[in-house]
Amino acid sequence: MPKKLLGKMAADLAMTVLLLLLMAYSLIGEAAHEWLGAGMLLLFILHHVLNFGWIKNIGKGRYTAVRVLQTALAVLVLAAMLGSMLSGIAMSRYVFEFLPIEGGLSLARTVHLPCAYWGFIFMSLHLGLHWNMVMGIVRRMRKRQASKKQRIVLRIAAAVIALYGIVAFLHNDIFSYLFLRTHFVFFDYEQPLILFFADYLAMMGLFILIAHSIGNSLLKRGGQRRKEESN
Incomplete structure (x- = not known):
């Protein structure tokens, strides 16, 4: 595996782990939350350095439906992360306390x-x-394709995770935080930390499945359209 691809994978995996830890906020402590946030900032910068080729070519080439969606999501991620990081720095009481922000x-x-x-x-x-x-x-690392039975098991597992993700999304009242119906996050301090992370992993799995399904659907439509145009 090329070293650059390995570096991208390591950075993205680290960002995913930090993202889950950051969602725990009060459960891990404010100081830990800030240090993890600072780590996320560094990884976010590294991610863009490693993917500079994609950024450089953003105005070039043909825009398929999938590419439009990928680009729109990348912009939304950037906006949300900048808002989160800049506001976090402004509120910092530990890592960025030295900054003259009043x-x-x-x-x-x-x-x-x-x-x-x-x-x-x-x-x-x-x-x-x-x-x-x-x-x-993963397939290249395993050096073989998944069997039919394995694919069925994986699809059932994905469906179960997605269903759990829907339940967790509603139970944790995520809508209230997305649309500022409340200005404070409710944490159940009696809930074991492992169950908290299970909830957020399931929610992450739900949105991964949604985007994966939409992306594959758009790719199939694009392939069919190209076939029709070539006939």
Whole structure:
């Protein structure tokens, strides 16, 4: 496997892990949340450096439906992450405490909450649009295709995770945070941390499945259209 691709995979995996940890906020402590956020900022910069070729070619070539969706999602991820990071720096009491920032705390809190949750969703959708690439890498590492039975088991597992993700999304009242119906996140301190992460992994899986399904559908339509045009 090329070193650059390996570096991209490592950075993206680290960002996914940090994203899940950041959603735990009060459960891991404010200082830990800030340090993890600073780590996410560095990884976010690294991600864009490693993918500079894609950024450089954003205005070139033909825009298929999938490419339009990928580009739109990339812009939304960037907007949500910038909002989350800049507001986080403004509120910082540990990592960026040395910065001469005065006032604006109320605005920063108002921006930080929806940006964090929209960022979680957009990043999950972004990952879903690249899920074929992830599965391709896994297949190359295994050096063989999954059997028919294995594919059936994987599809059932994906459906179960998605259903759990819907339940977790509703149970955790994520809509309230996305649309600022409340300005505070409710954490159940009696819930084991492993169950909290299971909820958020399932929600991530739900949005990965949604984006993966939409992406594959658009690819099939594009392929059919090209066939019709060539006939």
